[in-house]
Amino acid sequence: MAGRRTAIMEAAARVIARRGVRGLRVEELAAEAGVSTALIYYHFKDRTGILRQTLEFISDRAERYTRQQEAGSEPLSAREELEQSLLLELQDTPEVRENSTAWGELRASAVFEPDLREDLARATLVWVQEIAEILGRIQPMGSAVALAGAAERLTALLEGLSVRWLSGGLPLDHARALMAAGIDAEIARLRP
Amino acid sequence: MAGRRTAIMEAAARVIARRGVRGLRVEELAAEAGVSTALIYYHFKDRTGILRQTLEFISDRAERYTRQQEAGSEPLSAREELEQSLLLELQDTPEVRENSTAWGELRASAVFEPDLREDLARATLVWVQEIAEILGRIQPMGSAVALAGAAERLTALLEGLSVRWLSGGLPLDHARALMAAGIDAEIARLRP
């Protein structure tokens, strides 16, 4: 039902999280997906095709994923929503780790592969706008430019902290504390 | 006099900036350094060795490079020094681009290669402490913890903005403006 094609991309996301884009071996991918290598070439043109499609898949998934809000419990304040949304990416669960790692790889790869930039820019824009919108609810009198700026900084900060965490230089709880303080600083800055 | 060994690492930094850690081919490196591939193996154990040593080389160079201060002109205020030091990394000169790109690659690679982590952590620590020290001169009554936190955030933010710039998603002047505002926010946060 999920479709083998999708299963392959899901597996690719896991392998990328484990080995990196450069470290993805199509044989390992086949094993991870429980599929023959031949099938991979049946569904995708070549390795680059796998990568392109998977990275697109990842960025789509990342968009959906941040939007996983309201689950029946009491509605959050805008401030809580902001914290939740940003701190969501700093958790040591397989799912988050996989997504953050893959996202980091996507960013890093885009430095050398212009092909990837468009998707990346689009996904980033959506994300930034989402954060800006929440910030707008916290500080309704903030100018659009100021809100957008704060959102860009917060998301960039999160990415920066995230790589440090994933590359072993920053314990998770410390990263979370830093992020929380960053949110404070930006919100404080929005009121004159 | 510079020594072939050093020349190889300099060439490696250039190749990494051009192709990424992932894209470094030892044959291309040899060509770039004007040297035979065999010489590379004479000086370095293997490809991983080249990377390890080069990345150490890059981080040393980056330290020196940020410290390029007092050049006869009037002494800067601590605030100016902070801005200069951080915005230095957001410039479109070949040298800065090369260093930033290579540094970003180092970070990204460390996610998958634990070998690289130690050097990276050490270099990051030195950098953070340098920034914390400058912040301490701006806000002498700030607690050490608060100063360190602000320094960690500012450096992480810079890294985050830097990859976005290098991956084409963020125009340089905008990145600089965001960074400057981030500095403001952190300094404001340091005074109670």
Next chain:
DNA sequence: CTACCTTGACTGAATTTTCAGTTCGGTGCA
């Protein structure tokens, strides 16, 4: 002085390894 050795830097040309990508006979199933 000189013939002989040693050593470190270096090279060109293999050799070996690693992968992407292909092919093909065959299976299950709708």
Next chain:
DNA sequence: TGCACCGAACTGAAAATTCAGTCAAGGTAG
């Protein structure tokens, strides 16, 4: 009948790594 798929061998090329030696500088015994 044809689509989705397996599996496993195979090809070809790109890369990494090694090898057998050259060359120059310096030392040293006779």
